[in-house]
Amino acid sequence: MPDLWRVSLTLLVLCSFSSAQEIHSHGVPEKLGRVSFPVSCAPAVQEQFNRSVALLHSFAYSAAEDAFRGVSEVDPGCAMAYWGMAMTYFHPLWEPHIVPATITTAQREIQRAERIGAGSERERQFIHALGLIYKDAATVPYRTRALNYEQAMSDLAAANRNDVEAQVFYALALLANASPTDKTHEKQKQAADLLEPLDRTYPQHPGIPHYLIHAYDNPELASKGLAAARAYALIAPSAPHALHMPSHIFTQLGLWDDSITSNLAAKEAARQQGDTGEELHAMDYLVYAYLQSGRDQEAALVIQQLKNMSKLNSSDFKIAYASIAMPVRYAVERGQWSDAAGIVAPADAPPHVSAVAVWARGVGLARSGHAAQAGAEIDRLRQIEEQLRTSGNDYWATQVGILTGEVMAWSAQAEGKPDVAAALMRASADEEDTVEKLPVTPGPIVPAREQLGWLLVEQNRAGLALKEFQTALATAPGRRGALQGVARAAELSSRKEF
Incomplete structure (x- = not known):
């Protein structure tokens, strides 16, 4: 990044905080970009409506809800204000896409928009499309509702080709339905x-x-x-x-x-x-970047800051994932296997978050001379995979299956079964290559193909290891473990030549 970009970013952040503190003591963001979303509400609320949509576009959902509610208080007949409030409960790129406890509230807001009635056909289409997300939420799968929403937004965008918000919200609808298994x-x-x-x-x-x-x-x-x-x-x-x-x-x-x-x-x-x-989401990415840069002490400082944070809602996927992933990354990336074996997820963490801690314990045990004990972690991962599969969460079930194979591979290696270990890890790497990461994470804690490279290093198969590290780096450039693996494999190869 050019130094000018860094300086500009820092100055803008400081200025925005100063402005927010002067104008809004509660710290609602004020430098949000420029949005123009004309609506047939009272002219006095147009600027506030634009601001509300700008907040929405930056996923500042709580602040956006407050802002849309402010619009409705000034103009109770503004149907689009209630559309906006309902939109803040729909998180198309985050999990869960709709928090179950908020569905009733969201349905009430979109139904209020429908009862008031839109002031234009364009507004009616926006309200109708979002209504499909919440319609029959208790009986119709989210995936079906999301596809219905995408089609409705496609129709809206086609009917309003010169309307920037119609196009932008349609693009978001497309991204919401992008399959993590579609490598095209x-x-x-x-x-x-x-x-x-x-x-x-x-x-x-x-x-x-x-x-x-x-x-x-x-x-x-x-x-x-x-x-x-x-x-x-x-x-x-x-x-x-x-x-x-x-x-x-x-x-x-x-x-x-x-x-x-x-x-x-x-x-x-x-x-x-x-x-x-x-x-916490930023902290997780920060720990990841520090570790890849070899700045382990700074990563440790972030994790200490995590430990000092109290009353974290571990049932919230975004909070739970980051708070578990950070210490796992720190232990596993640095090869601190005993530390990894001691990681435990909070009791109320979602199952796919708990799986990350179970995986860390399994790998830690297998790689610190306690392969027999890793069997219990393998069994637990299988239980979580089945639980996720039964609930219809196929993406995370697949991810947990990959983690299971990795622990099994390291256990087999520790038990003196190198061919079994390599086959298991290769299968995990091949499976991982077929799916993309979700936005909640910078990627796997350690990519399976990078782990395969290190497994082959342990087996003194330097040529094969080098190939796997190079493949891993093509997908995840600059990862410290893979770069170190390339150097180690090259060193082993040179020794064989003499």
């Missing part, structure tokens, strides 16, 4: 095709670079996202999520210093605004 990235590319021309026309719109970053957050497309990553934090520096999002692209490209800069700013902004989930 069809929907991501479709969304990007919508957003790239708009980005040139509306360079200060916060949603456009935000969703471009999400569209390009994969190894195939990441290099295309660098311009959006550089732009977004400067457009909306008061939004913690806008400060963090560039690091998704920086992580994909191995730009660790840039990722650290982004997440330090995002962490501080989220802390000042009381957004614990966003603060």
